[in-house]
Amino acid sequence: MRATSLFLTSRTTPREVVMKTDILFSPFTIKNHSFRNRIGVAPMTRMSAGADSIPRHDVLDFLIRRAERGAALVYTEAIVTDYESGQGYPGQARLTNQAQIDAWFAVVQAIHAHGAKAIMQMFHCGRMAWPEVNPAHRAIAPSAVSPSQNNPLTGFPYPRPEEMSHFDIDHVIQGFVETARGAVAAGFDGVEIHGAHGYLISQFLSSYSNKRHDEYGGSVENRFSFAREIIRAVRRVVPGDRLLLFRVSNWGVADREVSLFASQQEWQAMIALLDREELDALSLSTYRFSDLAFASGQNMAQLTRAVTSLPLLICGQIHDRATAEAALKNADLILSGKSLLLNPNWVEGVRDGKVMPLYSSDEANIAYTEEPLP
Numbered sequence: 001m002r003a004t005s006l007f008l009t010s011r012t013t014p015r016e017v018v019m020k021t022d023i024l025f026s027p028f029t030i031k032n033h034s035f036r037n038r039i040g041v042a043p044m045t046r047m048s049a050g051a052d053s054i055p056r057h058d059v060l061d062f063l064i065r066r067a068e069r070g071a072a073l074v075y076t077e078a079i080v081t082d083y084e085s086g087q088g089y090p091g092q093a094r095l096t097n098q099a100q101i102d103a104w105f106a107v108v109q110a111i112h113a114h115g116a117k118a119i120m121q122m123f124h125c126g127r128m129a130w131p132e133v134n135p136a137h138r139a140i141a142p143s144a145v146s147p148s149q150n151n152p153l154t155g156f157p158y159p160r161p162e163e164m165s166h167f168d169i170d171h172v173i174q175g176f177v178e179t180a181r182g183a184v185a186a187g188f189d190g191v192e193i194h195g196a197h198g199y200l201i202s203q204f205l206s207s208y209s210n211k212r213h214d215e216y217g218g219s220v221e222n223r224f225s226f227a228r229e230i231i232r233a234v235r236r237v238v239p240g241d242r243l244l245l246f247r248v249s250n251w252g253v254a255d256r257e258v259s260l261f262a263s264q265q266e267w268q269a270m271i272a273l274l275d276r277e278e279l280d281a282l283s284l285s286t287y288r289f290s291d292l293a294f295a296s297g298q299n300m301a302q303l304t305r306a307v308t309s310l311p312l313l314i315c316g317q318i319h320d321r322a323t324a325e326a327a328l329k330n331a332d333l334i335l336s337g338k339s340l341l342l343n344p345n346w347v348e349g350v351r352d353g354k355v356m357p358l359y360s361s362d363e364a365n366i367a368y369t370e371e372p373l374p
Ligand SMILES: Cc1cc2nc3c(=O)[nH]c(=O)nc-3n(C[C@H](O)[C@H](O)[C@H](O)COP(=O)(O)O)c2cc1C
Pocket: 042, 043, 044, 045, 046, 077, 078, 121, 194, 196, 197, 247, 285, 286, 315, 316, 317, 318, 335, 336, 337, 338, 339, 364, 367
């Protein structure tokens, strides 16, 4: 019988078959969840929620439309994990009451109806918080050290945060647990703990912001304790058939030029600690996926892959087919932020190998206007 595959000839070796398969548009499975291709919408804060902490209708609709136009997974914006001190931007969403659960339930159903998976990302801003938009008017952090850059939204320095007590730590962990429970009730396929970008968990992980002398500071192991406690507490409320992911980065949105981890060894030690936890995947956020890191001659995905076999999502200036394929060499799924924000036909463009621009952060500021996105 003749081979039916378009690519298979009598002289094709198995390796050639793999190379000629369109990996970007091949499915990928994590546990019981099958992604129809390797492309996802990165988490993007939109600052649109009113007093009910539910994003504006068109902002929710945007997520559904990206599922409709071919993305395999869709992240929510970063959802704030408490009503006290976690919020860093006006108009952020929460997911701890029935009205919020109902609103997201409808969005998740619609994303599913279009064949995609939905993942809720949650975070606490820590020292990046904006006290004026937090009911308790507090900013808390592992240590009383502020970012050196001004808050770009206010133009003023970030307030000096209070060093978190053990009571604060337990309280914040409960916020992550409550929000994860909200996501499970809303039907999300997965929950992501945002441990990247210089927000609270990342502040604990990095010696740049963590100057503590107790069991939460000092060695990489100690600095990881807070993340570990959150992961374990959240895993208890995220059933085994839902995914638990963790986002990591070596950069933060303030003091952007700072390498949050001092060395390749520190980075890999932290990844190895994550690898021991009951996580289903890691999401690696980079400024540009191909940049070499720590003078190692390797990029962040290669350094990460060397110490974990967890499925890896990668993000950072992936803007066309060539960059998506290059990024997938060291990862399993790619995420796009700005390209999927600004171009509703991006997945199709990638499929067709179209020339597509690399959008700037200024162009992405449209995310924060009331003008509905295409
Ligand atoms: C408008 C906007 C909002 C963002 N909000 C979040 C967020 O809530 N959580 C997060 O982890 N990253 C956030 N990011 C970062 C993106 O997820 C992504 O890592 C970044 O845009 C780089 O990917 P890109 O080069 O494809 O845009 C945001 C990015 C943009 C442009």
